[in-house]
Amino acid sequence: MRMSKLLMPTLREVPAEAEITSHKLMLRAGLIRKLSSGIYSYLPLGLRVERKIEQIVREEMDRAGAQELLMPALLPAEAYMQSGRWEVFGASMFKMKDRYERDFCLGPTHEELFTQTVIDNVRSYKEYPMTLYQIQHKYRDEGRPRFGVIRSREFVMKDAYSFDLTEEGLDKSYQAMYDAYCRIFTRLGLDFTIVDADSGAMGGSGSQEFMVKSPVGEDGIAYCDDCGYAANFEKAECIPTEADCPDGDLPMEKIHTPNVHTIEELVEFMGAKPYNFAKTILYKADDKYIAAMVRGDRDVNEVKLKNLVGCNDDLELAEPFMVRELTHAEVGFAGPVGLEIPVYADKEVELMKNFIVGANETDMHYKNVNLGRDFTPETIADIRTITAGDKCPVCGKPIKQAQGIEVGHIFKLGTKYSKALGLKAQTETGEEKTVIMGCYGIGVTRCLAAAIEQNNDENGIIWPANIAPYQAVVIPVNAKNDEQMKMAEDIYKRLLDAGIEALFDDRDERPGVKFKDSDLIGIPVRIVIGKKCGEGIVEYKERTDEKSADKPVDTAVADVIGFIKSSI
RNA sequence: CGGGAUGUGGCUCAGUUUGGUAGAGCACUACGUUCGGGACGUAGGGGCCGCAGGUUCAAAUCCUGUCAUCCCGACCA
Numbered sequence: 196m197r198m199s200k201l202l203m204p205t206l207r208e209v210p211a212e213a214e215i216t217s218h219k220l221m222l223r224a225g226l227i228r229k230l231s232s233g234i235y236s237y238l239p240l241g242l243r244v245e246r247k248i249e250q251i252v253r254e255e256m257d258r259a260g261a262q263e264l265l266m267p268a269l270l271p272a273e274a275y276m277q278s279g280r281w282e283v284f285g286a287s288m289f290k291m292k293d294r295y296e297r298d299f300c301l302g303p304t305h306e307e308l309f310t311q312t313v314i315d316n317v318r319s320y321k322e323y324p325m326t327l328y329q330i331q332h333k334y335r336d337e338g339r340p341r342f343g344v345i346r347s348r349e350f351v352m353k354d355a356y357s358f359d360l361t362e363e364g365l366d367k368s369y370q371a372m373y374d375a376y377c378r379i380f381t382r383l384g385l386d387f388t389i390v391d392a393d394s395g396a397m398g399g400s401g402s403q404e405f406m407v408k409s410p411v412g413e414d415g416i417a418y419c420d421d422c423g424y425a426a427n428f429e430k431a432e433c434i435p436t437e438a439d440c441p442d443g444d445l446p447m448e449k450i451h452t453p454n455v456h457t458i459e460e461l462v463e464f465m466g467a468k469p470y471n472f473a474k475t476i477l478y479k480a481d482d483k484y485i486a487a488m489v490r491g492d493r494d495v496n497e498v499k500l501k502n503l504v505g506c507n508d509d510l511e512l513a514e515p516f517m518v519r520e521l522t523h524a525e526v527g528f529a530g531p532v533g534l535e536i537p538v539y540a541d542k543e544v545e546l547m548k549n550f551i552v553g554a555n556e557t558d559m560h561y562k563n564v565n566l567g568r569d570f571t572p573e574t575i576a577d578i579r580t581i582t583a584g585d586k587c588p589v590c591g592k593p594i595k596q597a598q599g600i601e602v603g604h605i606f607k608l609g610t611k612y613s614k615a616l617g618l619k620a621q622t623e624t625g626e627e628k629t630v631i632m633g634c635y636g637i638g639v640t641r642c643l644a645a646a647i648e649q650n651n652d653e654n655g656i657i658w659p660a661n662i663a664p665y666q667a668v669v670i671p672v673n674a675k676n677d678e679q680m681k682m683a684e685d686i687y688k689r690l691l692d693a694g695i696e697a698l699f700d701d702r703d704e705r706p707g708v709k710f711k712d713s714d715l716i717g718i719p720v721r722i723v724i725g726k727k728c729g730e731g732i733v734e735y736k737e738r739t740d741e742k743s744a745d746k747p748v749d750t751a752v753a754d755v756i757g758f759i760k761s762s763i
Numbered sequence: 764c765g766g767g768a769u770g771u772g773g774c775u776c777a778g779u780u781u782g783g784u785a786g787a788g789c790a791c792u793a794c795g796u797u798c799g800g801g802a803c804g805u806a807g808g809g810g811c812c813g814c815a816g817g818u819u820c821a822a823a824u825c826c827u828g829u830c831a832u833c834c835c836g837a838c839c840a
Contacts, residue, residue: 207789207801208775212833232832280840287839304840338764338838346839413839604840636840654800672799707800714800725799734799 196665198700198712202239205712215411217647218343220656224716226643226664233340233348240716241643243664245351248642249330251382251661252353259375261326261355266308268332272298274307278615289334301334306634309356310612313630317358320620323630324364326372328355330639342411344640345600351639358613358630360620365631369401369607372635376405376603383642384659386649388599390416391426393498401607405637406599407645416599419587428596429498431581432588433542438470438490440548445563447532453558457527458491461560465551468492472551473544473564475529477513477521477536480506484513484521488531488540488572489579490547496580500539503576528553532561537573540566545575600645601638608632656717657738660762665698667755668718670710672725674703683724686733686752693756714738720758722751 204225212229213219221227226241237245253263272290275281281288281300289301302308309327317325333352340348357368373389380387385407392404404427406416415428426432455464462469472491477484478500485504487495501510515526521536522529530553531538544550549563566572583596612618613630620630643662650657660666667690671683683699690697698718700709706725713721723734723743735751736743737758746754 204773204790205801206774210774211769211776214834229832284840306840333840335839339834339836341834634840675798705798705800705802707798707802710800712801723799 196698198668198698199702201698203712203716204238205715213343215342215345215648216651217345217411217644220647220651220715221343221644224656227344233337233346235344235347235349240664244643244658244662245640247662247664248383248639248646249351249353252330252379252637252639255375255379255382256328256353256355258378259326259371261328261372261375263328263330264312265329265331266302266305266312268302268334270300270302270308272300274311274616275300278307278612280307287336287338289336302331303333303335304352304636305329305331305354306356306608306612306632307616309354310616310618310632313358314616314618317620320360320622323620324357324359324368326355326357326368328353328635341413343644345411345644346413347640350641353637353639355635357633357635358618359632360622360628360630362631365607365609365633369605369633372605372633373403376605376635376637379637380405380407380602380642382661383646384650384661385602385642385645387602388416388418388425388597390418390599391430392604393427393430393502400609403605404599404601405603405605407602407649408597408599409645409648410598411648412598412600414599414601416597417581417585417594418597419590419592419594421592422587422590424587424589424594428580429496431594433577433579433581434586434588434591435541435543435546435577436586437546438543439468440471440550441563442548444565444568445549447564447569448562449554449556450560450562451558452560455527455558455560461551462491465560465562467551470547473531473540473547475531475534475538475553477518477529478510479513479517480504480510484517484536486529486531486534486536486538487578488538488544488552490541490543493541493543493579493582495541496578499576499580500578503539503574503578522553522555524553524555524557524559528555528557528559530555530561530564531570531572532564534570538570539578540572540575541579542575542577543579544572600641600648602642602645603635603637605635606633608634650717654711655715658717658719660719660759663696663717663719665718666696666720666759668698668700668713668721670700670706670713670721670723672706672723674701676728679724679728682728682733682748686722686724686748689752690755693752695756695759719762720755722755 206223209219210222213222225238227235229235288303291299330353334349337348340346359365359368388406390404390406392402417431418425455461469492470490473488474491476487476495487500489495497510518526551562552564554561585594587594610629618630619627647656669683669687671679687697687699720737731748732745733751734743735746735754
């Protein structure tokens with residue numbers, strides 16, 4: 196491609212809308228432009244990268260035995276109403292009506308449609324197992340689009356669905372996708388971590404996320420360097436630790452604590468430590484109200500609690516008026532003693548002795564409370580969120596925290612959708628079986644941003660050769676110098692003939708501009724034709740090299756070809 | 764959805780307090796001088812100051828409303 200003809204609107208200054216590195220660089224390098232909040236156009240360079248990522252994903256999915264098809268993005272509501280997700284998605288689904296007032300939506304994800312496709316088109320058990328996938332635009336009306344294409348409202352996703360007749364079959368299909376994902380993210384040049392994830396929301400028995408560690412990631416990861424354990428923050432299992440509590444079987448005592456509402460104020464007032472308190476938080480779970488207890492310095496993990504309680508709708512904090520009604524006190528004085536709703540206590544509470552809780556009476560707390568003696572929880576379970584310093588649930592070493600960008604997610608769905616929509620298969624023996632499903636997603640456009648987050652310097656993007664929009668650039672220092680231009684043209688053609696995706700910077704710009712642009716857009720290797728052109732010497736420089744090296748033309752061309760071939 | 768901020772040529776921003784002919788740098792066009800890490804000079808083109816009302820002789824500036832964008836939080840298959 197001749198750069199004089201390339202639509203590549205690079206920017207010297209960072210548009211005010213961008214906050215994080217990848218977003219800034221995508222705008223500056225002319226990869227994308229924003230049309231509306233969370234909605235982006237892909238310009239030529241951005242589209243080339245996106246297509247390359249798609250192609251890698253496609254090759255590995257095909258290699259894993261999955262078949263590609265393509266669903267519409269504009270979908271009739273029926274299947275989503277049948278699965279119940281028309282309501283579950285709620286406001287985050289783009290919904291509309293056609294001219295006959297029939298309901299439609301823009302597809303946020305396609306479990307229902309793939310299930311329906313198999314119902315409609317698969318006749319015999321002999322066709323199973325089967326994995327289908329598509330690479331398609333998805334639409335979600337995010338409450339808060341952010342960080343460019345990392346959280347956008349329209350994005351490209353590869354979604355795959357496996358259909359099996361047995362649990363063992365599902366395990367195999369799942370493993371095949373797991374392996375394919377490892378190959379994909381490796382080929383994309385991403386440094387990734389695989390974490391255990393919660394599968395509650397999608398239903399099913401197992402789930403893992405592929406995370407790219409990055410400070411701008413929106414998801415928390417708990418991991419252990421010693422044994423390799425890694426889990427999503429919400430999912431990570433917590434080992435109870437013993438707190439330093441007063442000894443003995445002390446009598447429960449009611450104390451007056453005027454104007455003390457928060458744990459901080461209570462710590463101040465009582466002169467005790469946060470771990471000497473247990474906080475009691477009231478939740479609304481479907482139509483019921485429940486209480487959750489964790490140590491004062493811990494946080495309730497609502498995902499764990501929701502799974503434990505098994506409620507269908509959202510688990511949410513109880514409304515203040517209900518807290519008053521249930522505790523007969525102002526908000527801030529809830530406690531387990533005498534509370535008439537079920538209490539779910541964290542395992543750690545069981546290890547506490549003579550602790551302090553709210554007294555269900557305004558301005559009053561109890562001290563020296565003991566579990567079993569003074570109150571009995573309905574259930575004792577792991578319902579808190581892990582924190583740094585917690586023990587690794589596998590090996591017991593201290594756990595570490597990191598932030599990550601979720602680029603892939605795989606689920607064992609089980610029969611959630613096949614049951615809801617009626618996907619059954621007749622087996623060899625004539626019996627009917629509900630088909631067992633898995634689903635597997637990759638955020639293609641998110642991968643693009645993640646790759647930039649992990650590969651950049653102060654001058655711009657450093658594309659891995661596999662996904663670079665172009666692999667090499669040929670730069671004549673002076674476009675008015677015929678000798679330089681002729682040699683550059685010749686080198687450019689030789690690279691094209693060798694199958695290298697090359698750029699030829701034939702613009703009549705000063706060399707500084709050309710160097711800045713080629714660094715900004717992250718081309719992996721460049722050849723500069725300059726002063727020593729007459730001697731047949733050019734300069735070779737890889738994007739990550741500090742300095743360029745003088746080489747004879749033939750050597751430089753061969754080195755570019757060799758470098759690219761060995762990096763992809 | 765709660766809190767905060769910002770809307771002025773393609774980009775970054777000044778001007779708003781105290782109303783009085785819309786500005787700068789970059790980018791763009793032409794010419795000239797330049798030509799090894801985002802050159803310089805001269806001359807140009809481009810803006811209903813987000814939008815709608817209102818106040819006023821006069822509004823980018825004051826008032827009301829509204830829309831949009833970004834940040835923090837909630838939510839997020």
